Amino acid sequence: MEKLIAQIKQGKVWPFPGGIHPPGQKTISNSQAIARLPLPDKLVVPLKQHIGANGQLIVEKGQQVLKGQALTKPVANWSVPIHAPTSGTITDICQMPSAHPSALPELCVIIEPDGQDSWCALAPVTTPSQLSHEQLIDIIHDRGIAGMGGAGFPTYIKADSRKAIEYFIVNAVECEPYITADDVLMREHAAGIIAGIEIMQQLLTPTLTIVGIEDNKPEAIAAMQAAAEYNDKIIIQTVPTVYPSGGEKQLIKLLTNKEVPSGGIPADIGVLVQNVGTLFAVHQAVYEGKPLIERVITVTGNTIHNPGNVWALLGTEIKHLLDCQGFSPVPQQRVVMGGPMMGFTLPTVRIGVVKTTNCILAPDHDELAEPGPEKACIRCSACADACPASLLPQQLQWFAKSKEYDKLKEHNLFDCIECGACAYVCPSEIPLVQYYRVAKVEIKEQQAEQVKAERAKERFELRKQRLEREQEARQNRHKRKPAAEKSADEKQKIADALARVKNKPAKDDDKSAVAAAIARAKAKKQNQEATLEPDNSDVALERAARKEQARKYKEQKAASSTAVDPDDKKSAVAAAIARAKAKKAAASEDESDNTTAAPTDDKKAAVAAAIARAKAKKAAQAASVEKDNSESEVATASPADDKKAAVAAAIARAKAKKAAQAEPAASVENDNSKSEVATASPADDKKAAVAAAIARAKAKKAAQAASVENDNSKSEVATASPADDKKAAVAAAIARAKAKKAAKAEQAASVENDNSESEITTASPADDKKAAVAVAAAIARAKAKKAAQAASVENDNSESEVTTALPADDKKAAVAAAIARAKAKKAAQAEQAASEENDDAENETSATAINEAEIAEDKPEQTAQDKKKAAVAAAIARAKAKKLQQEGSDK
Template sequence: MSLLQDLNAGKLHTFHGGIHPPERKAPANLTPISHAGLPEELILQVRQHIGQPARVKVQVGERVLRGQPLTEPLNPMMVPVHAPTSGTVAAIEDRPLCHPSGLDGLCIVVKPDGEDQWRPRYPIADFRLLGADVLLERIHQAGIAGLGGAGFPAHVKLRPRKKKIEALIINGVECEPYISADDRLMREHPAEILMGVEILRHIVQPQLTILAVEDNKPEALAALRAVNRDENLLIVAVPTKYPSGGEKQLIEILTGLQVPRNGLPADIGIVVQNVGTAYAVKQAIIDDEPLTRRVVTLAGDAFGEPGNTWVHIGTPVRHLLQRYGLTPEPEQRIIMGGPMMGFTLHSAAAPIIKGSNCLLAPRQAELAPPAEEMACIRCSNCADACPANLLPQQLYWYARSQDHDKLNSHHLFDCIECGACAYVCPSTIPLVQYYRVAKADIRHAQREAELAERAKLRFEARQQRLAREKEERQARQAKAASERKARMAEQAKAGGDDPVAAALARVKARQQEQGPDDMAAARTARKEEARRNRELKQAQAAGTTDNTATGDTNTAPNDGAANDKKSAVAAAVARAKARKAAQDDGVPASAPADDSVAAKDKKSAVADAAAPTDNTNDDPKKAAVAAAVARAKRARPHRRRGQPPGPRRRQRKPAAQ
């Protein structure tokens, strides 16, 4: 109630700093809003707002209708892009962006067909019958972002908060020089703007609604007051001062409250929306028309026809320059935005986006290019002009030295980049440019730190998972061992014998039955068998290779070798058993003659096991190996047709036979 009384009494507050640059609103604000027409192609940036770009949902060659969504939002911070007119999707590729960097980015190129055919629309007669959540969803699907220049998604600002919203402020303070888009919109469409304000009030449910307009726009103030029939809506004229159109500065002017550092206006119970956003909300809710066009100011002496015009989103800047008679001079600058917060375009192929409110083409005599930077003289003019009550000189030094900790401690991110400090600097230091670069570096460092922290958390989680799995595995093994022991104990208790002891006893008995000589003979026979198998495989491999090279695929198998080996092993085992039986019959084991006989028998058994299994002088296996080696020596590799010759080798002299 005290705020309402103060506003009715005309009591306003002020903010620290600020400047009064030349307004230069005329001649752009003297003529009605025109229509820029359709270009040959519309270039729609996929990302035109603060937040993540939405997912493309159309394909090249697809025909689209006006108002049809071309992208699909997957979270609240994604805002869709719609077709400004009917036509065909000509390309989905990287094009020059409307951005200070001048880089390329993903764009959807639509070629108009001239029919301007709308998608099906479903207007609403009475928005009061719908809930706030339904209206917010329609605003989201309409692709409305803040049209004041920041591009923040409108539905995110309007969604319910923990703290009740006490005041809704509609920002009609267009304080930057040259720009008059909101001024002409308030003059020509006051009823639509107030209808949008009613919708916003229905969603937010504030205790007080204020529409603030700068006092250098008397025609806009008169037009709004003429159609206002709501006593709960206050239309207030604020003093002309730059940057009074800033969100935090306007709140302080109207309420005397300051938004806390790193906070939002909603933290103190206030929501701020632009008059252009209110008009777009009315179009989206009442007429079911998404945001596909906006008013853009064309200013500067280089334009033959300056003024304000309705421009389809995605219109290339080159089309506007040709349409409104640009007469360029050498090194002509084209600025997107105003002279204070705008940026110079790198290419005229860049498109108009939702946050584009002005296209400035000044001559050098009208707006001189930046002068050469000189040394800081520590005059403190920048600190006196800063509306955020910062220390621009200190921020400048820390930005040059890339001292991020000092920049954060001096609240760099509270800077609204209004350019007031650079405007009053006698050394013509581009302070805002230093701040923008420093902000980008800090954001990049923060992203890198976040990625490193996520990687660390993933590594620690993996280590914990591995340790947990190891503990679980050990627990399972211990449980299985205990269960096995219990089961064995039960079996021993039921049968009277220990299963493990019984198994060991059986193994020992079997070893005693065989005897050491039998085991040694069997081991020797197994070794001999393994050696013969290796030789047989080598001989077969050599014979196969030689037969393949010569075209002969018939190999003679050595079938008798395996049977001879088995018989030799059996004979050796039989002789060992016979010796064991003779010793058991009473022959003394310590007799030297018997020992020599036993040793000779063992040697003869091993020799018999290792001897060739046939009576012929020529071993077939050795003969096969020798034949294969001889054929391999005689054969020479032939080079295939088209294959490059290998390196030549020096031929060696044959060895003497």
């Protein structure tokens, strides 16, 4: 090592492979001092001007800022802040084109200068040697210092190197043509650069510091030697002018004869490299407290009238620089950011300068001609001879075109420094560097995707393991916990007890006691095991009993449903209609016979009356027998149907009340008939007697039917369940209301009959025979009206009872059907007895009853009350019409 240091101090340099010698063109811009430009109209400050993550924005639109005020703060690794280049107002924060060949938009802060150029509060340090390592690193970090000679690597990362640094190299070569920014900076600010070198020496503590300068910069070499003459650890070393000697790896080879391994960094071999512009910014950050807000930029080219170097604020638009230096564009003018070898053509001049911008080149067509069309490679190997990294540019170009990324990695594509020497010497004008740049970006994207996929896979595996652990934990929670193992002390106690039992003399009592203890232990163990599982035997028995009960109920339901005849109601109605038609035909014949033979058939009338009384008595007896049968069927009904029994009882009470009201009406009619007969002529006494006998027979029959129904209602009420008293009371109230309404209707009918009788009695004495006939007709009409009302009510009740039966209650439906059939039979007998009276009114009444029954059947939704009202109204209308017809025939 000492030999190497001695060789370095003697000025020895070691050549690197490759390299070219393009024309320098540096004298155009290095003959003048650094100029300071006027403030631009606006500043476009990108948030990212270095390698690493963006800082977090800490300002907002419309805010006033001062010169040097921080616009962002670092929030991640390799992140440095940016600062306001001058005082002014933030007019916008938006996406603007970036300083990149693609010009992709990136977030920028737009500042409108106020012209005051007012600084914020600064914190300069006069004696940095008294500061600690961390304090110096924080100052460099907070002031936003980044590499100003190449990729923009954060300076605080290099200054805080964890590896030992033997050689600290200052890159002052500036090998690319046209660029003279570092040359002029060393001429004018050599002392500041040396001060910055000393701060880095304090941080890195290197063995030797070497400043490498090309031999084409004699003034800069002299200025640097004069500034560093008092520091014996700083060596100013002159290197030959070869492009690209300013490359980091090439400069290390030139000054130390060390080679950076492929894929490695200079710190791996104990070397660290910094640019002179970066060291001057470190000096300003520490000694003056200024953040990095400006830098020296070379503005040159044949279209620039005043080429030179200027202090440009970061964010100044390229157009402002060109205009200030006298820009005269030519057709299809190109503007290049950087030098002619490593720079790139700008898509627009409305892009702001950044920390890594060191040159703006505006050449004409003769100075920097447009490249010609790409031709086929001729295998001349000129590119391989010129490559300073000892690569195979031709092979790399083939692999890049075919996108064979694995082979590109094998041929060390990332060791390429993109110097452009291969493209400069290519006779086929192949843009080799462009292929390499595109391939590098695609490989980085592919690697990023792979890293993302690996992370996603790792997260998935971790999630899968977590779910499996949770599932296993849930299963373990549901498992029975094993009985706790007995401790060693308990086992010893049990063993001692067993030994004592064995050693004890055998006795019957002892054996029995031991056997009892063992039995108790076994029983206790069985009980404990039984308690672990619930005993569901009782629940199972109850469930089986419910299923058996449901099965029996379904069998009973099926058996009863087969015994019910659903056509009883229709057959009864059809029979009633047939009987009514037959009765009407017989009545018409009897009427014609009675009109011709009325005076001579008195004996026949008496016989017919006797026959009618016998038939009525027989019908009453049959009805009573059927009622008894229906009562027996009702008595055998299931006690579970209390509700329907209560309803039936209420209906029976209503019928009884109606029959009771009908008895006084019948007596009144009998009295009326007697009076009418008394007032009749003596020639009709026999007919009157016959009519009176018929009326008494019908009244007696109605009384018997009422008494039977009262008995039935009493028996039904007696069998009703006491639990349904409330429902029975409600039903009774409804029945009373219906009875009251029926009484009012009968009263109206009686008034009409009285009117008809008064009209008959007011007849002239000469018309005694006609009066007698009218009296007999009135009595017949009254009786027919009463019989029709009773039949319609009974039919309505029977129909309501049949329709109210639930389909599920098959047994009760059968009972209701039997009662309906009995009532229909009773009504048929009553109609047959009434047909023998040979009265037109009775025939019309029966026909009316049949019509009402048919209407009731067609409209089952009509209530019993409406049917009753309609029947009464129809009877009154028929009576009036018949009366008018008779008066017309008499006249």
